[in-house]
Amino acid sequence: MGQNYFNTLPLRLQLEQLGQCRFMHADEFDGVGKLQGKKIVIVGCGAQGLHQGLNLRDSGLDVAYALREEAIKTKRQSWKNATDNGFRVGTYEEMIPTADLIVNLTPDKQHSKIVAAIMPLIKKGACLAYSHGFNIVEEGMAIRPDITVIMVAPKGPGTEVREEYKRGFGVPSLIAVHRENDPNGEGMDLAKAYACGLGADKAGVLESSFVAEVKSDLMGEQTILCGLLQAASLLCYDKMVQEGVEEGYASQLVQKGWEVISEALKHGGITNMMDRLANPAKIMAFDLAEQIRDILTPLFEKHMDDIMSGKFSSTMMADWKNGDRDLLAWRAETQATAFEKASSADEDISEQEYFDNGILMVAFIKAGVELAFDTMVAAGIKMESAYYESLHEVPLIANLIARKKLYEMNVVISDTAEYGCYLFARAAVPMLHEFMVGLDTQAIGEGLDSDDNGVDNLELIAVNEAIRSSDVEYIGAELRMHMSAMKPIL
Ligand SMILES: NC(=O)C1=CN([C@@H]2O[C@H](COP(=O)(O)OP(=O)(O)OC[C@H]3O[C@@H](n4cnc5c(N)ncnc54)[C@H](OP(=O)(O)O)[C@@H]3O)[C@@H](O)[C@H]2O)C=CC1
Ligand SMILES: CC[C@](O)(C(C)=O)C(=O)O
Numbered sequence: 001m002g003q004n005y006f007n008t009l010p011l012r013l014q015l016e017q018l019g020q021c022r023f024m025h026a027d028e029f030d031g032v033g034k035l036q037g038k039k040i041v042i043v044g045c046g047a048q049g050l051h052q053g054l055n056l057r058d059s060g061l062d063v064a065y066a067l068r069e070e071a072i073k074t075k076r077q078s079w080k081n082a083t084d085n086g087f088r089v090g091t092y093e094e095m096i097p098t099a100d101l102i103v104n105l106t107p108d109k110q111h112s113k114i115v116a117a118i119m120p121l122i123k124k125g126a127c128l129a130y131s132h133g134f135n136i137v138e139e140g141m142a143i144r145p146d147i148t149v150i151m152v153a154p155k156g157p158g159t160e161v162r163e164e165y166k167r168g169f170g171v172p173s174l175i176a177v178h179r180e181n182d183p184n185g186e187g188m189d190l191a192k193a194y195a196c197g198l199g200a201d202k203a204g205v206l207e208s209s210f211v212a213e214v215k216s217d218l219m220g221e222q223t224i225l226c227g228l229l230q231a232a233s234l235l236c237y238d239k240m241v242q243e244g245v246e247e248g249y250a251s252q253l254v255q256k257g258w259e260v261i262s263e264a265l266k267h268g269g270i271t272n273m274m275d276r277l278a279n280p281a282k283i284m285a286f287d288l289a290e291q292i293r294d295i296l297t298p299l300f301e302k303h304m305d306d307i308m309s310g311k312f313s314s315t316m317m318a319d320w321k322n323g324d325r326d327l328l329a330w331r332a333e334t335q336a337t338a339f340e341k342a343s344s345a346d347e348d349i350s351e352q353e354y355f356d357n358g359i360l361m362v363a364f365i366k367a368g369v370e371l372a373f374d375t376m377v378a379a380g381i382k383m384e385s386a387y388y389e390s391l392h393e394v395p396l397i398a399n400l401i402a403r404k405k406l407y408e409m410n411v412v413i414s415d416t417a418e419y420g421c422y423l424f425a426r427a428a429v430p431m432l433h434e435f436m437v438g439l440d441t442q443a444i445g446e447g448l449d450s451d452d453n454g455v456d457n458l459e460l461i462a463v464n465e466a467i468r469s470s471d472v473e474y475i476g477a478e479l480r481m482h483m484s485a486m487k488p489i490l
C-alpha cells in the first residue's frame with residue numbers, strides 16, 4: 001500500500017481533481033461498441049459484481065467472473081451468484097490473463113491485496129476498472145504503467161443498478177480515468193462504453209475524477225444516505241413508542257415511510273416533497289428542519305473535513321487492521337436496537353398518511369439533503385456530483401430500508417459505507433437528544449391535532465420561497481430533466 005494519493009498532490013492538482021465534473025450529453029455516447037468482442041472479467045460477484053455483470057451481459061457483452069480459489073472450491077455465495085446465472089467462473093490464474101477489461105468489484109478493504117495478486121496476471125495494455133476509487137485515492141495503489149485505469153461508479157446500490165436497468169433505465173454514474181494510467185489515451189472511450197453497458201447513460205453521467213468520486217461518495221454515504229437515515233429511523237421509532245404509539249405501526253411508518261416520502265423527492269425535489277404536506281404541517285417541517293440543520297451542521301462539517309484530510313480513511317483502515325473490531329461491534333449494536341427488532345404492522349397506511357404522520361421524517365430528509373449538498377459544495381465538490389450523492393440517491397437507499405430495515409441497507413451497501421454510516425449515526429443520535437425530547441406525536445406518529453389548515457400568508461410565502469431558492473433545487477430540476485424515463489415505484 002502506498003501513501004494517500006490525494007495528499008501527495010500539490011494544492012493546484014487537488015483543486016483541479018476535486019472540481020472535475022462535467023455532465024455528459026447523450027450524443028457523446030456511442031453504445032457499448034468499444035467493448036464489443038472484448039473479454040470482460042469481473043473480480044467478485046457480490047452486491048455490485050453480480051448486478052453489473054447481468055446488465056453488461058444483457059447489453060451484449062462477454063462477461064465472466066474471477067473468484068478466489070476458496071470461493072470456487074467451497075461454492076460460496078459469490079460462486080452461486082455467478083454460476084446460477086449461467087456465467088463462466090474461474091480462478092485469477094485462469095481468467096485474468098484472458099481479459100481485456102478487468103472490473104474489480106470486491107470490497108474496498110480487500111483491494112490492495114487483490115490488486116497486488118491480479119496485477120502480474122493482467123495482460124499488457126489491458127484495462128482495470130473500479131466502481132469506487134478508494135484504493136487509488138486513499139490507499140495510493142500504484143498500477144503498472146501499461147494498464148489503463150478507469151472508473152464507472154454507479155450512484156446507487158447494486159440491487160438498484162439492476163432494477164433500474166430492467167426498467168429500461170439506469171442509475172446516474174460518475175466516470176473517470178486515473179490521471180496516472182492512460183497509456184493509450186483510450187480510457188475515456190472504455191469508461192463510456194462500460195457506462196452504456198450498465199444503462200447509466202440513460203440516467204446521467206458525469207465526467208469526473210477518481211478524487212472527486214471518492215471524496216463525494218464517502219461524504220454522501222456517511223451523512224444523508226445512510227448515517228442520517230439510520231439515526232433518524234432509530235430516533236423516530238423510539239420517540240413514537242415512548243409517546244404510546246403502537247409498536248407495529250411505528251415500525252411500519254418508519255420502515256416504509258422513507259420510501260414513500262423520498263419518492264416525492266425523486267420526482268420533484270425538496271419542493272415537491274414539502275408540497276405533499278398541508279400548509280401548517282409544511283411550516284412545522286420547515287421549522288424542524290432548520291433546527292436539525294443548526295444541530296447537525298458541525299457533524300456534517302467534521303465528516304467532510306475528515307474525509308478531505310484522510311483522517312477518516314486512516315481511522316477506518318486502522319479498524320481493518322484490527323480485524324474490524326469497531327465495525328462488528330457497531331453492526332451488532334444496530335441489530336440490537338428496538339427499531340430493528342420490532343415487527344412492522346401490515347396496516348393499510350395510505351400514501352398521504354406517511355406524510356401527514358411523518359412530518360419529522362420529512363424534516364430530516366430536507367435538512368440532511370441540504371446539509372450534505374451544501375457541505376460538499378463548500379468543500380469544492382461540484383453541484384452535479386453533490387446532487388447525485390445526496391438527493392438523488394436517497395430514494396434508492398430508502399428502497400433498501402423498506403425491504404428489511406437497516407439490516408438490508410447495511411448488507412447491500414459497501415463495507416466502507418457501512419462503517420461510515422455507523423460512525424455518523426452514533427454521533428448524531430446523542431446530538432439530537434434534547435431536540436427529540438421537545439417533540440410530541442404531532443411531529444411523528446399522529447400528525448397535527450387540528451383540522452384547521454389556516455396559516456399566515458406571509459409566513460407561507462417566506463417558507464415556500466426559502467424551500468425553492470436553493471442550489472440543490474436549481475441543479476436538481478436541471479438534472480431530473482435528463483431522467484425522463486423515471487417511473488414511479490408505488
Ligand atoms: N455496494 C454497493 O452497492 C456499491 C459498491 N460500490 C463499490 O463496488 C465495489 C464492490 O463493493 P460491493 O459490491 O459492496 O462488494 P461486496 O462486499 O458485495 O463484494 C463481495 C465480493 O467480493 C469477494 N471478496 C470478498 N473478499 C474477498 C477477498 N479477500 N478476496 C477475493 N474476493 C473477495 C466476495 O467473494 P467471496 O465469496 O470470495 O467472499 C464477493 O464476490 C467496492 O469498490 C464498492 O465501494 C460502488 C457503488 C455502490
Ligand atoms: C450509499 C452507499 C454507496 O456509496 C452506494 C450504494 O452508492 C456504497 O458504497 O455502497
Ligand SMILES: [Mg+2]
Nearest residue numbers: 155156217221
Ligand atoms: Mg455511492
Ligand SMILES: [Mg+2]
Nearest residue numbers: 217221414417
Ligand atoms: Mg460508496
